[in-house]
Structure formats: structure tokens, C-alpha cells
Amino acid sequence: MRLGKKSHIMILVLAVLSLSVFSMFFQVPVAQSSPVVTAYKVVGTTDLGNPGSESFWSSIPWTNISLTANIPNAPTSGLTKYLLVKAAWNGSDLIFLLNWEAPKPAYNAWSAAAAGIYPPASGPGLFRLVELTPGVVYKVVDNSTFSSYVSIVNGKEEPGRIIFNYSGILLPAPNDTQIHVLSNGTIILFHSLRPMEKLLYGDGMFYGYYVNSTWYYPDRAAIMWYLGSGAPSTMTMVGMHIGGKYAGQVFDGFNFTYAGGSLKLPGGSANIWMWVSGATWNSSEDPAFKVNLWQNESDTGLSYTDLHNHGFAVPLFTNNTNMYEVDTSGIWYAPVKSSGLNDSLFYIWTGAKYSNGSWTVEYVYPLNVPSSYEPFFAHPSEGNIYYIAFAIWQGPLGESLFDKSIVPNWLTFEMVDHGYVPPTTTSLVSHIVIPTAVVTVTVVGVIVAILAIVIIAAVYRR
Amino acid sequence: MFSISKKINDWIEERLMLEDLPFFKTPDYMYKVNYWLGALVAGSFMYAVISGLLLLLYYEPSAGYTSTISIIDSIPYGSVVLYSHLYAAYAMIILAYTHMFYNYFHGAYKRPRELLWIIGVILLVLTLSASFMGYSLIGDVLAVSAVDVGAGIVSGLGLGFLNPILFGAYDSGDFTRVLALHIILVALIGLFFVLHFFLAESYGMMPSRKVKPKAPAVYTKEEWSKFNAWWPRNFVYMSSLIFLTWGFILAIPNALAYLSGYPTYLNPFLNPHPAPSPSSPAAMSVTAYPPWFFLFLFKIADFTSSYLIMVLIGAIIPLLWFILVPFIDRSAELDPMKRKVAVGVGLVFLTYFIQTTIWGAIAPAVPAKLSQLVLVFLPPPILIGLGLAFIKPRGTSPKSGTSPMISAAIFSALTLLFIGAFSMFSQYPSVLTAGAVIPLGILFALAGTKKVLNADQPSNSLPSTVTSIDVNKVNTKVKLAEIMIAILLIVSIALVAALWTIPPTGFLSNLFGIDLGIVFIMLGEAISLYHYVVYVAGKQSSTS
8 A cells, every 4th residue: 555655656756857857858949950941022122242231131040051072082072061041032033142151262263264265364273283192193104005195294295195093093194184293292183174083083083173372263152943843853962973074075085974063863954053253253353353354245255234343143054964054155164055045144143252251142133034044044933942052162272163062952942922030939948959869868867867776775775 | 306416416526526615605595696697797708708719710810801701601600609709798798787886886895805896897997898809800890990989099198109009900901919909808807807706705705784784794604614515506506597698698699680670779789790891882871880888988089079088087087986996985884875975976877877878879979068968967966866865774763754755856856947947047048047047946955955855764664574484385386397497408409409400601590599599598497497496495395
């Protein structure tokens, strides 16, 4: 009888104890949901001369988006760990504000493609330097087979063909290949070509892009829109192919099925808005703008009208095999159409600034897309779900081309017909996130401690 | 039936002069498993040594992983021996911890057993080290990453020059040095075990507190001479224990070898299979985790970036405590409630060990913030401290009042609520949080000074059990036991016959381990029943 009563009390006490433990975590969200980018309806116009300063941004919170390395093992990949994003729309334009920490801004580094249409261009970024994996050695083979080949080693021209050797894997380099060998034996490959990079990567010889204080690449940011119907077949960011300059390129005997940058996701296409600090940033730190490249219609074949001192974002279109530029000139990639896309290169306006160790880039996208652009551009509208992705390159740290920081998964995007409404829960603990593992071990600790005491009291006291 | 066995007994006893063995004579009440935990550890050790020597015949340390796989795939019963060798080590570790904590709470480290205790602690360290080396010999991606972590800790302590000496060229798959150290450490265990064993035999097993309530808890020569001699009863009892231990060591891992589909955090505990080779592409997808007995240390590495602090918290401080406890807790009291500090510290260590091990399994390599550490590690010492404070030793005069258990629980709940409210207040100072923390703080302070909770001790008197032995009952039990023995032996013979139908290699070969394990368990059980029939029941019927 007495024992029965005691055990009832014990159960009650244990219940009170568990309640008291859980009361500490009351209303605490256990895990953070994956970020969803929402564009809020705002009133106002943009000021691309001072991105982020517009008053409507102050009422919208940042969405923190984790980024990951696009090439997991390259030391220069995945250097931007997270990206802050805000989105808004005012009826005519869709506006994105991106912010990321960058210890060194890539001032004055050319985008190789932009430099390509401006012969007097000089300075960092004109071409890419690849650092080969430590342990890769080379040999200049000068025999009858390669008698027509010439190689440049440490600035000196030599007859013969360079053959790279990485633990027995041999990769012959094309004619006129230029390398520089550092004192520690590391090989730097000059004038790196896309298909060559694909071959180096395939043989494990691609270590990363080489940078030093005077040679580096522009910073970049890209927003990618999935253009397929419905959701992508996988939400995981399978990324883009590393490949040739264009699909079907034959390079040094190798046939490249895919163009570098084409979408790996089966059965989809995408529209990419690429901002480049060395080509599309209206600033004197941008070498292309510095020499008025875009105003010179004879160089570009396109008419750039600088109404409000702003830059632009290169519109790109990619399908499963190829990558195109959505305009008629083909500066970065082949033009998607040879006519009917007037001014489309400058369709997406941008403004950017670097301050306090971070980049802020604002994109303005007119929602009323001309019908000739439509097949290649995103056309978001209110109330629907879209799938987008982000990528960031920090050129001064060696990120360029396919070596970048990218979202691990597609993100959903939505335009809503109202401004930002803060969550209604006013709970004072709503901001504390306690991982489930911590809750579990705390509860385990309480249970074990109670059990231990009961055992000591009941068994050991005998 | 048993007269033949008596004759055999006598014959052996006479030839081997077993009566003159200097082994401890054992009182009747000690034939319970909790007095024999050390023997279970020794049994597991013996199994590990025997299976290890068998493996040594086939293991090629210069090609660690390939060799492990060839033992599993092509050596007859290789996987049976390998998996049971692994679980013998697991059993040894678990039983060693049990043995240690059991004796710790019984105060067995007190005079005159201080040296015995310290050698025991050294044996634990040696066992964990030898197990780590043995685990590494598998040569899979987990083993290599475990050694990486081990080598990282050594380097982190500024002793990086020792790494080639300790681990050799493990990262190129050569485990020669690791094997050598594994064997050296096991040999050291053997050496210290002999010392431990003979010291234990000379003091005798720790008597019950009812008989010897204070240190030094040893029987006098006169008392001792009246107890059961080592031969044959201890031998019989020990045989049953060893068969049972070996049976489980064989049966469990070989059965687990067929299990799959459990959550990954159970992998360190349940999976006897090796992981992929460190150089295979599959290795990329394997989450690195240490063997379960080092999960706690692995987790502590998430608390701090300093290896020195990690080793201090995870190894040096607990070890120092256990080595020094005989000199800290020097009173003659053996009752745990009369040495609350030592018992409290032991309970906190035990709780922390379990908590950190589980934490390491479910959230490996996830850094823990200070606030989380406080949340996880503050409640156990408070609960244990309060529990111990409210439980009085036996024999204190009873007073009326609330049951101490309830008071302790209410007080604990109050403490937790106060801590919760306080941490809330410190992070989000507001009128609301202050309103919660102040009244709870006052209640907590009042409860602490026992103004609110008038806690006290209920009556301790237990009805003393008067045992009257019914001869008829004993006879029935003996009959039943004899039938059971017969059945167990017959089934064992059938199982042994079935053993030879099991293929020596391939998927089905682990059934051999399960089968042999069950045979051992049955034999152990049969011997245990024999022990009951001959010694326990025999004595009862002769004394009644």
C-alpha cells in the first residue's frame, strides 16, 4: 500500500521534473528551415549609385544563404561561406540586393572576355593561370612526332611538346603551351584554355587558379533562374559542366560534348545574371568602364546608354549542352541568336559598392520582358514559386570560372503582394535555437543522474 | 550421478595439490556475479588474447586493410574470430568500467586495497590504449581517421615528434608499428593483471558491508579458514562465468554481422564490419567517427580548440581523481552515504561519460557553445548533489516530514526552472524575464536553506527476512535443475553437430560464431546449475 503510494508520487515527481526541463525549451524552434527568398512589394525607386541605400530595404530582413565549394577539393573553391540576400519588387522592376564578405576586392582586374574585345588591355585577369597539383612534373619531349611543337618554359622558347606527368598519368599539352615553374617545383600554366582545364581536372592535376598580389581575377556574382516547367528534377545543386568553349569543340584530339558552364541538371535550362567587377561595374576600378569600352559601339557592336551611371549584369542562357550569351555579339559565349536581341546585354541594370570588407550588389530586372527575350529570360510573376541559385567568386583569392562558391541546393523564390511582416510570435525565446542533440543529451543527463541517485540510494545503501 | 564427479574432483585435487593453492577462500554469499566482475574482465581478456593470437597468424601489418579483408573473406572462420576479437575488447572495456565503478561506490579503494585500486586504474588506461591500437589495425577509413585524430592530439600537445614512433607509416597502409604497440600494450596488461590478481587474492574479495562495515574490510585468518576452498567450487563457478562471457562475445557480434538498416549514429556501437578502404572512392561518403569508447573524447574536442584542455578534461583530470581518491577519501567509512563527496564525484563522472558518449554519437564534430555546455552539464551535478544531500545514511533516527526523495525532486525542478529563467534573463533582459527570475530565485534560495521544504528521512527499518528452508522445495528445485542440465547438454551436442555444416567462409560463416556462442552460453548455464545443485542446494539440505 505504502509502496504503491510512493511509486505514484515518484511518477508525479518525475513528470514535474521532465516538465521543468522542457519548460526551458518551450516554443523553441528545433531546427532552422531552409531559406526561401521572398520578394516583398515595396514603393520606391532604386538608386544604383548607392546600392542598398534605398529606404525600402530597411524594412526587409536579410536571408542568410549558405554557400559551398563548387569543386570540393580545390583550395581556392568555396571561399565565400554565406551570402546575404534581400529581394523586393515595385510593380515594374524586380530588385535583388546581395551582400557578401570579401577580404580583398578585385579592383582593376579584367574579365578575360571583355579584355578580348579591347586589344590594348593590360593588367591582371587578362588570362587565367592554373596552379597544377603539387607532385605534377613535366617533360619537354622533342622527337620526330612532336617536331612541329613549341613550348615556353620559364619564358624561354623550347622545341618539343610539354607532357605533364602526375603519378604515371600522362597529359600532353597543346602546341605553344607556356608554363612557369616555381622554386618549389609547382607548375603554373599560362593562358589556361577551358578544354585544357577540363583535361587537367579530369586527371587530378587541376589544383586551383594561381594568384599573387599582382595577378588575380575579377569578383563576380550570379543569380541563376531555373527555366524548366515545375520543380527541378533534383533540388540538389548538381551544378554546371566543366567543359569546352562550346559543345562539340574538338581540342587537341579530344571531343568536348559539353560547353563549360552548361547545366548538368537533366532536362532543364537556366537564365543567369552575371555581375563582374572587371566588366559590368560602372566604376573607375572596373578596367572596362575605365576605358569606356561599352560606350564604344565599334568594339562591342552594341549600344550602351548610360542613363544613371549604372552597370549591368550579363544575361546568359544555358541548356544541357551549351552556354550562350543572350545578345547578338557573343563576348563571353556564343550569341544565343544573331539578331532580334538589341540591347539585351544591358537589360539587367546593376549597381555595386565595396565597403567595410564586403561587396553590396544590387540587380534591377524589368518585369515586362520583351517577347523576343522571353525564351531565354526568367519571367517571374506574383504568387508563383520559382527556383533560383546563387554563386559568388572572389577573384583575388583565386576563384574564377568553375572554381567558385555556390548554393548546395536550389532555393525557392516567391513574389508576394505585401511588404515584409515580422513574425507575429512575440515569444522572447523565439530566437534561441537549441539543437536537438543538445536537448537529447541534457535529458539523458537528467535521467542518468536521477537513475544513478536512485540506484545509489536503493541498492548501495543496503 | 554426482559421486563420479566427486571422485574425479578428488583425483585432480590430489594430483595438483589444489588444496594448498594460496587463493582466497570464498564465503557462501559471494557466489553472486557482482562479486566476480573482475573475473569477467579477465575472461574477456583471455578470449581477446586467444583470438588475437589466432589473428596474428594471418594478419599482415604492412598491408593492413587488404589483410583485414582477406581474413574476413578467405580465411576459414576468419570473420568469426575477427568480429569476436573486436567484441571481446568491447566486453572487456564495458566490464572493466562496471568493475571499477562497482568497487568505487563500495569504497574498495580504501585501506588496504589502495595499490590494488591504482593498478586497476592503470589497467583501464592500458586496455583503452591497446583497444585503440587494435581498432586501428583494421586499416579502414575509420581506423586511419582515428589514428589521424590520435596523431593530431599528440602533435597538438607539442609532441609531434612522437608520431612516427607511435604510429609509423599508417597513412600509407603500413600498420607494423601499430601492431607492435598493440602487442606490447596487451603484454603490459597481462603483466599488470598478474599483479592485480595476486594482490586481490591476498586481500580477498571485498566483503559485504553487512559483515565488514568499515575499512580495512578484510577477513581475519580464522574467519577466512572456514570458507570454501578455491578447488573445486570457485573453479566450477568461474568456469560457468567464463563460458557465459565467451558465449556472448561470440554470439553477439556474429549476429550483429547480419543486422543492417539501423540509424548511422548506432554504427559505432553495432557494426562489426570494417568500413571502406581509405583510398577507395567510397571512403569519401563515410562520416569519420572513433570507436564508441572514445566517442566522449571525440566530443570533448568540440568543446575547445585546445588539445591540452581537451586531454585535461577528457583524460588527465578524471584519471588523477581515480588514482588519488584512496588518499583523498581516507575515512574508514564504506557506506556511500557517509562519503558523499567521493560518491558524488563518481556519479558525475559516470553521467558525463554517458552524456558525452551519446553526444559524440548523435552530433559528431559539431562545435558546442559555452551556453550549450552549461545547459547539458549543469543539471546532473545539481541533481546528484541534491540527491546525496537529502539521502541520509542508514541508521539515522527517523523524523516526520516530507519524503527526502520528493523534496529533492521538487528542489531540483525549482533549480532547473531558476537556471532556465536566469539564462533567459541574461540573454533577453526584460521586465518579463526579470519577473520570472526574481520569484524563482527567492524560492530557490529559501528551498536551499530548507525553509520551504522541510525534508527529512522516513523510517529505514526493513523487515528482516527470516529464511526457513523447505527441504521439499529444495528437492524439487534440484530435480528441475538436473533436468535442465540434461536438456542443455543434449541441445549443446546437437548444436555442436550442426557446427560442422556451416561453411567456413562467406556470408553464412558467421552462423558458426552464433552457434558456438550459444553452445558456450548453454554450457555456462549448465555448469551454473551444477554449481547450484552440488553446492547451494547441497549445503541448504545439509544445514536444515
